[in-house]
Amino acid sequence: MAASPMNPKSHCHARSNSLPSRPHPLILQCNEHLRRLGSDATSSSSSPIRHKLSGLQDLHDCVEKLLQLPLTQQSIVQESQEKWVDKLLDGSLRLLDVCTAAKDSLLHTKECARELQSIIRRRRGGELELATEVRKYLVSRKVARNAIHKSLGNLKAIEKKCTFATANKDHENAELISMLREVEAVTLSIFESLLSFISGPRQTKSKLSSWSLVSKLMQTKRVACTQETDENEFAKVDAAVQSFALQMTIKSDNINSLQNLLEKLESHSQGLEEELESLFRRLIKIRVSVLNILNN
Template sequence: MASASALNPKSNYHIRSISLPSKPHPLFQQCEDHLLRIAASDASSSSSYSSSSISQKLSGLLDLHNCLNELFQLPLTQEAFVREQNEKWVDELLDGSLRLLDVCTAAKDALIHTKECAREIQSIMRRRRGGKSGFTNEVRKYLASRKVVKKAVCKALGTLRTSQKKSTFSSTNKDNVTVALIGVLREVEAVSLTVFESLLSFISGAKSASKMRGWSFVSKLMLTKKVGCEEDKTEINEFADVDAALSSLVCQETSNSDSMVDSENVQSELQQLEMCSQDLEEGLECLFRRLIKNRVSLLNTLSN
């Protein structure tokens, strides 16, 4: 019998002292590999917080949940779910799947709303309808809408941070496969929530990455990994850049300043924001569909 940590020398499960079958199914190992890759991505992007790094994490998260779906299809996994369907951890898993869907929806809504507002501002800038005053009023509307988005993001982040508190469970009378399954599922949820936290913070306009929290078995990797390129990099946040540029336009009119904000530069930043939002939205849509399929698969197993 091998310990849980024997599955991966870098593993650091809370349940590492409990034995696993001598030949665990390869999908357990694959899930761990995906978790490690997301952790490595977070470590390597710590000095460069950009839409591309967020997209990379979302892509890694999709791969992880695709692998999890395969794990759900295994007979030994389905048998474990059926045996344990009345246990607290199964209810927690179902609640967690809903939390992930809710936060994914909140992020999509924030992206769609911001993207549509950015398109409207670009259209107005091209036509300059209503003159300077009319344009400034539209900019104020955009900035007001961003405040609404940021408020919604703050609420979602608060919910996320509360849900990241892990509950404990008793391993008494549980077979090794069930214990290993619970460990993997809790790691997947924790990692998913922290990726979503980074995404939401980015959408709100934060220019520094939220460090991955709540990871148990990848914590050693995060503490010991040396990032090859540690020189300072310019942090680009398309949301924050547009907020700042449009705020400058409003201040310019209010103060009757002679200085002019470069409208071409503002248009360029708006275009970058639109492309960034579209890219993140597409990644979220794929992930959202996978999360729904995984939940349906789990519910079907429990109902049989």
């Protein structure tokens, strides 16, 4: 009896076009990435968002390598008429859409922050020009938050449908299907955390007096100080700009404090953007790999 190409010493009755009974090291590696990311996602003291995105890149890099294995490709071809393959392709599109939404939100916020920084640096237009730019920033953030909340609502609906059927499957194929389902679920979960992070705390719809709003913002700042700095840059800037808009004073201390927060936000956004762009390219490569397997 022929030995398995991925395990020359193994002798079993598995079909030649199925994955070997002993998990391939890449499957074990993918499962280890999933375990780590799942632990990060549920931890009460979660890792910084960039760390999670970097972990996602490692996971999808592992999946991409797994898809290059001949026996993995044969298994997918064998299952090409099954619904889970269509769900896999649909899921890859969903991940690309959510990743694009996150990138757009980051870019939009970063550009608005940069415009506000520019006005602060020049300080030529006085309070009127500064007030106009502050209002523009607040409006742009409201638009971004609304778009994010819509995406988060869509994500909730998607997560409920994120299941692949594994009944009556070979053990090896069932394991592959289960792992790919977990990859999509964990990726969606981290994208959800990222979108919530970019959005910042939800604003109440009721109209607040200037004093109650300032009090609320100061309380938010105190709570933020107890959390990780990496996870509060957007919320800190939102609170600072709101407070600045209410007080509308161009005292040097206030201006410098706001400018420093905006600079940190821009740097932080740039880092997240780079991580997302790299992840986006990996997601595209995985989708192309699956399509090529099915079309060849």
